[in-house]
Amino acid sequence: MEIILEKNKKRTGPVIFSKYNMGEGIKKALELGRENLLFEIKGAGLKGRGGAGFPTATKWMLSAAANAEKKFVVCNADEGEPGTFKDRVLLLEYPELVFEGMVIAGYIIGAKTGIVYLRGEYEYLLEALEEFLMKMREEKLLGKNILGKEAFDFDISIRLGSGAYVCGEETALIESLEGNRGEPRNRPPYPVNTGYLGYPTIVNNVETLASVPHIVTKGGEWFKKYGTDKSTGSKLFSVSGDCAKPGVYELPWGTKIKELLELVGAKNTKAVQVGGASGICIPKTQFDRAFAYEDAATGGSIMVFNEGRDMLKVLKNFLEFFVEESCGQCTPCRVGNTKLLEGVEKIERGEYTFAYISNLKELGHTMQVASKCGLGQSSPNSFISILENFKDEIFRTNGKGRNNGKA
Amino acid sequence: MLVLEKNALSEEIEQLVAKYGSDRSALIQILQAIQRKHKFISDFAQQEVARLLSIHPVEVYSVITFYSFLCSEPKGRNIVRLCKTISCDMAGKDAVEAAVKRELGISFGETTKDKRITLEYTNCLGMCDQGPAMLVNERVYTHLDPEKAVNILNEIK
Numbered sequence: 136m137e138i139i140l141e142k143n144k145k146r147t148g149p150v151i152f153s154k155y156n157m158g159e160g161i162k163k164a165l166e167l168g169r170e171n172l173l174f175e176i177k178g179a180g181l182k183g184r185g186g187a188g189f190p191t192a193t194k195w196m197l198s199a200a201a202n203a204e205k206k207f208v209v210c211n212a213d214e215g216e217p218g219t220f221k222d223r224v225l226l227l228e229y230p231e232l233v234f235e236g237m238v239i240a241g242y243i244i245g246a247k248t249g250i251v252y253l254r255g256e257y258e259y260l261l262e263a264l265e266e267f268l269m270k271m272r273e274e275k276l277l278g279k280n281i282l283g284k285e286a287f288d289f290d291i292s293i294r295l296g297s298g299a300y301v302c303g304e305e306t307a308l309i310e311s312l313e314g315n316r317g318e319p320r321n322r323p324p325y326p327v328n329t330g331y332l333g334y335p336t337i338v339n340n341v342e343t344l345a346s347v348p349h350i351v352t353k354g355g356e357w358f359k360k361y362g363t364d365k366s367t368g369s370k371l372f373s374v375s376g377d378c379a380k381p382g383v384y385e386l387p388w389g390t391k392i393k394e395l396l397e398l399v400g401a402k403n404t405k406a407v408q409v410g411g412a413s414g415i416c417i418p419k420t421q422f423d424r425a426f427a428y429e430d431a432a433t434g435g436s437i438m439v440f441n442e443g444r445d446m447l448k449v450l451k452n453f454l455e456f457f458v459e460e461s462c463g464q465c466t467p468c469r470v471g472n473t474k475l476l477e478g479v480e481k482i483e484r485g486e487y488t489f490a491y492i493s494n495l496k497e498l499g500h501t502m503q504v505a506s507k508c509g510l511g512q513s514s515p516n517s518f519i520s521i522l523e524n525f526k527d528e529i530f531r532t533n534g535k536g537r538n539n540g541k542a
Numbered sequence: 543m544l545v546l547e548k549n550a551l552s553e554e555i556e557q558l559v560a561k562y563g564s565d566r567s568a569l570i571q572i573l574q575a576i577q578r579k580h581k582f583i584s585d586f587a588q589q590e591v592a593r594l595l596s597i598h599p600v601e602v603y604s605v606i607t608f609y610s611f612l613c614s615e616p617k618g619r620n621i622v623r624l625c626k627t628i629s630c631d632m633a634g635k636d637a638v639e640a641a642v643k644r645e646l647g648i649s650f651g652e653t654t655k656d657k658r659i660t661l662e663y664t665n666c667l668g669m670c671d672q673g674p675a676m677l678v679n680e681r682v683y684t685h686l687d688p689e690k691a692v693n694i695l696n697e698i699k
Contacts, residue, residue, distance in 0.1 A: 217627040220668040255574075255611045256667050256681040295574060297609035300665060314569030318607040332567065375629040375670035382671045396554055412628075438670075456665055500607075542600040 148385025149361045150349050150369040151342070157231040160348025163275055164239045167351070169199070172243050176347065178355030179488070180367035183304070184412060185211060185340035186434030186511065191347075194337055198327040199244040199334035206246035208237050209331065209338040211308060213254045215300035216411035217456060218436035221371040223339040224383045226253075226260055229345060230267045234291055236344030238281065239351060241289040244337060244422050249291040252308050255298045264293055300460035304508045305338040307462065318464045319508035342371055342435070362388035366427040366539065374399045376408075376439035392431065393422040396439065403442045404523070411436035412453040413513035416446070418524040446525040450517055451479045457514040468511025471502040475518050482529060543586060552590050554579075559594045569595060569605060573612055578680075581617045581660075588614070610664070618653040620662035620698045623677040627666040630673035634687065638674050641688030642695060659698060 146152040148539030164172055177192035184433045196208060210233060214222040225233055237249040253261065279288045299317045301307045306320035309331050331338020339524065347524060350358045359367045366388035372395065383446055386395065396404055407417050409426070410433040417431060426430045440449060454476040456474040463469045478495040481487045499515030506512045522529065558575050562568035572591055576583050583591075583606055592599040606612045624630075624639060639650075646654055646661065653660040671676035672684035675692065683694055 154686070161561065214668060215666060217666040218629055218670050220670055223668050254668075255609075256664070256682075258676065259682055276640065296609035297570060298664070299609050312567060314566040314605070315604055318608075373670065375673070376632060427612060440632075442633070449628055452626075452631060460665065472645065 136208070140178070146383075146385070148369060148371075149387055150358065150385065151225070151229070151232065151345055151371060153349065155229075155232065155349060155352070157235075158237040158274065158276055158282075160232075160351045161238050161242075164242055164351050165282060165287070169243050172239065172351065173199070175355040176350055179350045179358040180355075180365075181343065181346055181350060181358070182366070182428060183340055184342035184346070184370065184434065186216070186413075186432070188428045188432065189254055191339065191343055194327055194339075195240060195243050195324075198335040198337050201328050203335050205248070205332075205334045206241075206244045207331045207334055207336040208240045208244070208249040209308065209312070209336055210237055210249065210251040210341060210344055211303060211305065212251050212257070212339050212341050213252060213296050213303040213308060214341070215256075215303050215460075216413065216434055216436050217372060217453070218375050218408065218411045218438045219434060220375075221383050221435050223257060225341050225345050225371070226257070226264060230264060231271075232345035232348050233454045234268065234271060234342050235276065236288060236339075236347035237504055238276065238289050239347050240337060240339065240344065240503045242287060246337075247288050247290070249289060250312065250331070251293045252296060252302070252312060253292060254296045254302075256296075259296055261293060261295065268293075295306075299462075299463045300456075301508070301510055302323055304510060307508070308338060309336065309503070316462070318462045319510075321507070321518075340434075363425070363427050363429070365429045370383050370426060370433070371435050372426070372433075372437050372440065373435050374437045376437075377401060377404065377441035377444070378439045379534055386426070388427045389425050391423060391425050392417060395426070396422065399439070401439045401441070405442045405444060406440045406446065407411065408436070408440070408449070408517070411438070412517060413510070415516050415520040416449075416524060417520075440499040442496045446521050447479060447482060447529050450521045451483070452516075453517045454479055457510070461510060461514075465505075465507040465511060467502045467505040468507070468514065471498055471506070471511065472514055474498055475515065479518075496522065550583075551587055555590045555594060557589060559591075560606060564595055566597065567596060569597075569602070570609075572607060573602070577612050581619065581621065582613050582615055584616075585614070618657045620658060621660045621662060622680055622695065622698075623662045623664035623667075623675075624650070625665070625667045625669065625673065625675045626663045627670070629666075629670035632673055633673035635674040637688050638676075638686050638691045641692055645692045645695065659695060661684070 181191040182188040281287050302311045304318040304319045307317040311317040326336045362368050369387045372384045409431045457472040461468045499519050502515045556570045562571045587598050588602045592602045650661045656695045667675045669684050674686040
């Protein structure tokens with residue numbers, strides 16, 4: 136298969152793409168014991184890599200403390216954010232990191248079952264991943280009494296999604312695993328207490344889990360050497376769009392946007408969409424900003440637009456995406472996204488007033504606070520940031536329609 | 543539907559339930575298996591799944607309509623999904639789209655008369671660094687251009 140061709144690329148990076156021997160992480164974890172492991176992960180300052188940035192150690196401590204006969208570790212491999220493909224690379228080239236991260240998580244919280252929720256679009260990875268799990272079972276890295284540790288049983292199964300972006304939201308993902316429509320739940324209760332089938336469940340991003348074996352083997356202090364005070368370690372960036380070398384890059388947090396652009400060979404860049412369709416659009420005057428939870432936060436999607444691109448068209452593409460992918464459960468998101476898309480279509484045709492535009496922006500702010508889940512809370516980001524940062528380009532047509540009515 | 547066909551489908555679904563279990567949490571796996579084989583989940587199949595899982599058929603229908611990879615209407619033998627997200631768009635999706643439509647003589651959302659191919663759009667396939675990309679059933683094809691895309695479609699049976 137074609138993507139396999141890309142598999143033998145030699146990747147290098149400070150943390151995730153650094154040297155690792157399969158099995159090391161689990162072995163070290165069993166030596167350290169639960170308390171020390173949590174201490175290391177907390178000390179490392181690891182935060183969720185999916186975009187929300189919740190401290191991993193806190194999540195794991197909460198579910199470790201929960202009292203229940205069963206617990207679950209779920210790996211969120213439903214990367215649907217436009218422009219993100221790092222999880223595909225991790226699962227294809229570094230499955231040992233992801234699966235060992237799950238085993239270590241299971242050891243810490245006291246779970247025996249791990250589930251990978253793999254997006255339906257990645258079904259072609261399934262066979263290779265199943266084979267890899269078999270190999271891990273043979274090497275005693277999965278199954279009963281892992282690496283000879285009495286009463287430590289853990290196994291992993293893979294479940295496929297069926298093409299719904301919203302299932303990347305952790306409670307929607309759990310609903311989907313339970314055989315329901317992928318509609319996000321009200322929180323609280325949080326999955327750490329009441330998750331899959333009502334049992335304590337931790338849901339972690341592929342990249343978060345893949346960081347864990349490195350932290351365990353090399354220590355929290357080593358991990359903290361990279362990144363900034365508030366954003367420790369490194370981040371995988373999925374770079375696409377107008378650049379010479381698109382692909383996955385591992386860079387420490389705190390890297391500046393302009394440094395990344397240089398690395399990927401982007402020229403005449405007008406804007407960078409940071410964080411995918413649900414992220415923000417950053418114009419070239421702000422390329423000094425750094426990727427970090429406290430500055431330009433991202434789950435890793437970086438889309439580069441050069442001077443030739445029409446930002447209104449970009450925005451329309453994003454909003455069409457959200458209109459399709461909104462689960463429809465709550466009104467701010469279901470209706471809000473269609474209203475924002477209508478607004479863009481009206482701007483395209485030159486049928487707008489500035490009062491109308493400012494109403495739409497207000498609607499966007501309402502969606503950010505009133506939507507039930509992250510989808511509707513973040514979908515107005517692109518609308519607000521593109522109309523704000525590119526207003527000269529978008530509104531220069533003065534009500535005559537774009538390009539004075541010419542195509 | 544012929545009685546024989548119905549019986550065969552019932553038997554098939556019973557086997558799936560034996561494999562995945564009769565809990566509600568097995569529902570999507572069962573539907574995915576039916577979808578993979580038949581390219582759609584018929585009313586009768588929905589009723590059978592509901593019966594064996596002891597849930598109302600409308601529950602099954604409601605789940606099918608939620609997920610874009612599950613469907614309740616017949617489709618072609620092969621489902622081709624072209625990514626329409628912005629990275630693939632910028633990489634030349636429009637030319638591929640036009641060529642595919644021209645070659646098959648159908649629009650997106652339609653099925654060829656010989657039931658060979660159903661054309662659909664899809665959102666981001668996670669191939670943004672290698673766009674334009676499309677899925678043919680569960681296989682992914684990347685770095686498409688009009689000629690390459692048409693050649694791939696011509697090879698599908």
